Amino acid sequence: MTEASIIIANFNGANLLEKYLPSVTSQQGINYEVIVVDNASADRSTELLKSSFPKVRLISLPANKGFSAAVNAGIVAAKSNLIALLNNDACPDPLWLKTLVTSANTHPNIGMFASRMMFAHRPEIVNSTGIEIDRAGIAWDRDSCSRTIGPNAEVFGPCGGAALYRRKLFEDIGVFDEQFFAYLEDVDLAWRAQSKGWRCLYISDAVVMHEHSATAFEGSPFKNFHLGRNKIWTIAKNYPIELLLLYMPAILFFDLGSLPYTILSQRDLSGVRGRISAIKDMRSIMSKRSSVQSNATLNWTQVRSLMQPIQTPWTLFRRYRTLSTVLKMPPT
Numbered sequence: 001m002t003e004a005s006i007i008i009a010n011f012n013g014a015n016l017l018e019k020y021l022p023s024v025t026s027q028q029g030i031n032y033e034v035i036v037v038d039n040a041s042a043d044r045s046t047e048l049l050k051s052s053f054p055k056v057r058l059i060s061l062p063a064n065k066g067f068s069a070a071v072n073a074g075i076v077a078a079k080s081n082l083i084a085l086l087n088n089d090a091c092p093d094p095l096w097l098k099t100l101v102t103s104a105n106t107h108p109n110i111g112m113f114a115s116r117m118m119f120a121h122r123p124e125i126v127n128s129t130g131i132e133i134d135r136a137g138i139a140w141d142r143d144s145c146s147r148t149i150g151p152n153a154e155v156f157g158p159c160g161g162a163a164l165y166r167r168k169l170f171e172d173i174g175v176f177d178e179q180f181f182a183y184l185e186d187v188d189l190a191w192r193a194q195s196k197g198w199r200c201l202y203i204s205d206a207v208v209m210h211e212h213s214a215t216a217f218e219g220s221p222f223k224n225f226h227l228g229r230n231k232i233w234t235i236a237k238n239y240p241i242e243l244l245l246l247y248m249p250a251i252l253f254f255d256l257g258s259l260p261y262t263i264l265s266q267r268d269l270s271g272v273r274g275r276i277s278a279i280k281d282m283r284s285i286m287s288k289r290s291s292v293q294s295n296a297t298l299n300w301t302q303v304r305s306l307m308q309p310i311q312t313p314w315t316l317f318r319r320y321r322t323l324s325t326v327l328k329m330p331p332t
Contacts, residue, residue: 001031002031002032002033002079002080003030003031003032003080003082003101004030004032004033004080004082004083004084004097004100004101004164005032005033005034005035005074005078005079005080005082005083005084006024006027006032006033006034006035006084006085006086006097007035007037007071007074007075007078007083007084007085007086008021008024008034008035008036008037008074008085008086008087008088009036009037009039009067009070009071009074009087009088010036010037010038010039010041010045010070010088011038011039011040011041011064011070012041012042012043012045013041013043013045013088013089014041014043014044014045014048016088016089016211017036017045017048017049017053017088018048018052019091020088020089020090020091021034021036021053021056021088023091023092023094024086024092025053025055025056026094027092027094027095027096027097027098028094028095028098029095029098030097030098030101032080032084032097033057033078033079033080034053034055034056034057035056035057035058035059035074035077035078036049036053036056036057036058036059036088037059037061037070037071037073037074038058038059038060038061038070039061039063039064039065039066039069039070040060040061040062040063040064046058046060057077059073059074059077061073065178065181066178066180066181066182067160067176067181067182067183067185068175068176068177068178068179068180068181068182068185069176069178069181071085071160071175071176072175072176072178075167075170075175078167080167081166081167081168082100082101082104082164082165082166082167083164083165083166083167083170084097084100084163084164084165085160085161085162085163085164085165086161086162086208087160087161087162087210089120089161089210089211089212090117090161090162090208090209090210090211091120091208091209091210092115092162092207092208092209093206093207093208095205096115096162096206096207096208099203099205099206100113100115100164100203100206101164103164103201103203103206104164104166107201109199110198110199110200110201111165111166111168111169111193111198111199111200112157112158112163112164112165112166112169112190112193112198112199112200112201113158113163113164113165113200113201113202113203113206114128114129114130114131114142114155114157114158114159114162114163114200114201114202114203115128115158115159115162115163115164115202115203115206115207115208116129116149116202116203116204116205116206116207116208117129117141117159117161117162117208117209117210118207118208118209118210119209119210119212119326119327120209120210120211120212121211121329121330121331121332122326122329122331122332123209123332124147124332125145125146125147125326126143126144126145126146126147126148126149127141127144127210127212128141128142128143128144128159128161128162128210129141129142129143129150129155129202129204130142130155130156130157130158130159130200130202131155131156131157131158131159131186131187131190132155132156132308133156133187133191133307133308134307134308134309134310134311135243135247135250135304135307135308135309135310136247136250136251136253136254136310136311137231137234137235137239137247137251137254137255138231138254138311138316139184139187139231139234140319141159142155142202144319144322144323145319145322145323145326149204150202150204151204152201152202152203152204153201153202154199154200154201154202155200155201155202156190156191156194156200156306156307157186157187157189157190157191157193157194157200158186158190158200158202159186160176160185160186160189161208161210162206162208162210163186164206169193169198172196172198173189173192173193173196173198173295174192175189176188176189177189177233177237177288179233179281179284179285180226180230180233181226182226183223183226183227183230184226184227184230184231184233184234185230187234188230188233188234188237188238191234191237191238192237192238192292194298194303194306195238195292195295195296195297195298195303196295196296196297196298197297197298212327221268221270222270224262224268224270224271224274225270225271225273225274225277226274227271227274228262228270228271228272228273228274228275228278229274229275229277229278230274230278231255231278232255232275232278232279233278233282233285235251236278236282236285236286236289237285237288237289237292238289238292240293240296240299240300240303241293241300242300243300243303243304247310250310254310254313254316255275257313258271258316259271259272259275261317
């Protein structure tokens with residue numbers, strides 16, 4: 001019996017697969033399958049998988065359809081009712097999957113489980129212990145850049161780079177939104193899940209080493225575009241109208257206020273283009289919003305209780321600068 005399915009989305013990541021897939025196929029104490037969904041890679045990814053990892057199930061998409069579409073294809077093909085997502089730039093501990101599955105069996109009413117992700121080049125520093133989101137719609141990796149390992153705790157959602165979900169959750173709320181292509185699709189899904197009463201538990205002993213943004217580099221125009229666009233879509237889809245009216249001034253203040261820093265530091269307008277794209281394609285997002293809001297079982301005060309207080313501008317600036325500093329640190 002297959003106890004869990006690991007799904008890895010890949011695009012031109014042959015070097016990453018060669019480096020990290022052996023740790024994925026060497027998980028201990030559990031019966032599982034590994035599915036790699038390849039987004040029409042132009043490198044040697046598919047050849048590598050066929051020659052060096054014959055036990056890995058390969059799903060080849062005809063074009064690069066993005067992270068969301070790739071993992072959705074994997075979810076459909078998976079044999080198990082427990083679905084683990086893992087980035088192709090992540091190296092799991094040998095007991096990572098067993099630890100998550102054991103937690104899922106221990107907590108049958110929890111729908112999502114977050115891993116402890118550490119920076120691969122600085123394994124003493126936390127990359128993520130799940131997703132947090134504040135009432136201005138800003139999402140971030142919980143405990144990012146901390147050197148303190150906290151205990152198991154409920155969090156807003158798991159980072160999609162190393163997470164476990166129940167199939168029942170996907171059957172209830174739907175899968176990842178393929179319109180997002182990449183980035184914040186895990187935040188959108190966590191929000192939809194929480195709005196229907198699905199909770200998330202962070203599991204401290206489920207450890208993964210992660211090369212942060214190895215596929216699309218931190219601060220790249222590609223990443224800035226999709227983050228800018230998808231943030232607006234996430235808010236538009238998921239905010240109850242009462243919260244949207246209450247926090248719209250803060251949402252606009254922080255979102256528009258971040259643009260000058262992004263433009264000056266990255267020297268491009270990708271973040272601006274992302275926001276323009278979000279507005280142009282808002283009609284389809286609003287149709288999805290209608291479905292999300294009508295299916296929600298939590299009221300707006302309950303949803304607000306899941307969110308963090310609004311952060312100060314200095315806190316946000318310090319968070320981004322600290323991440324930049326950690327990414328530039330030499331390996332240990």
